[in-house]
Amino acid sequence: MEFFDAHVHLQTLDNLPELMEQAKQAGFVGFICNSTSPADWDKVLEVSKTYEGVYPCFGIHPLYVENLPSDWAIRLRKILIENPKAMVGEIGLDKFGVDLDFQETVFRTQLELAHELNRPAHIHCVRCWDRLLHVFKTEKEKGKMPPKILSHSHHGDKDLIPRLIEEYNAYFSYSSIFVPDNHPKVQACLKSTPLDRLLIESDAMGNVESKAVGLSKSPLDVIDLVPKMSIISGHKLPMLQEALCKNAMEFING
Numbered sequence: 001m002e003f004f005d006a007h008v009h010l011q012t013l014d015n016l017p018e019l020m021e022q023a024k025q026a027g028f029v030g031f032i033c034n035s036t037s038p039a040d041w042d043k044v045l046e047v048s049k050t051y052e053g054v055y056p057c058f059g060i061h062p063l064y065v066e067n068l069p070s071d072w073a074i075r076l077r078k079i080l081i082e083n084p085k086a087m088v089g090e091i092g093l094d095k096f097g098v099d100l101d102f103q104e105t106v107f108r109t110q111l112e113l114a115h116e117l118n119r120p121a122h123i124h125c126v127r128c129w130d131r132l133l134h135v136f137k138t139e140k141e142k143g144k145m146p147p148k149i150l151s152h153s154h155h156g157d158k159d160l161i162p163r164l165i166e167e168y169n170a171y172f173s174y175s176s177i178f179v180p181d182n183h184p185k186v187q188a189c190l191k192s193t194p195l196d197r198l199l200i201e202s203d204a205m206g207n208v209e210s211k212a213v214g215l216s217k218s219p220l221d222v223i224d225l226v227p228k229m230s231i232i233s234g235h236k237l238p239m240l241q242e243a244l245c246k247n248a249m250e251f252i253n254g
Ligand SMILES: [Zn+2]
Pocket: 007, 008, 009, 034, 090, 203
């Protein structure tokens, strides 16, 4: 059994060497490591250089737009150019963050940078789908959308899924929020996601920086999530398992 954690914040986790060893033993072949602000970019880079199979993303999380250094966009461009395989993330809009207008400005700048440098972008959207779709639409009209996007810990309207795939080359990653029975909307999204667009994630984040809602503290949580995803989605376990790893690699490299 192989596992791929499509969205995690390894740089914030305690006892990372032990955790990475356990993950390796358990069959993990990859991790997409997302950053939240310029303060953790160097750490994300270091983690990606220390451990095999860690794919770094650099960006500004919508809950971290306060007190940004004025040269953040110059620094983001620089670190992305220096790391040609790195992706942009995580970026987006969050209703529970400060100043949505400023979040949108920061988001647009990063989408355009991802477009310019031809990098996939990892999207965070909490209760802002209408506004986010407007941003996508207008950026597409300008010809400035990234080549592909991943909606992380996806929870929107299930009818959006085919549209996002067709118009924005979207992939969808699901976290533990699809599991509780009181989330029928998320489960409906999961069931509506084509197998070749489906990924799974822990969204693990350590205590220190868990300003965002951290539901998991370990990428190993993905191990229990896969069988649950199999039951809810109706995809047979071996086939699902293989697709989750294949889709992640395709998203990164394809
Ligand atoms: Zn995250």
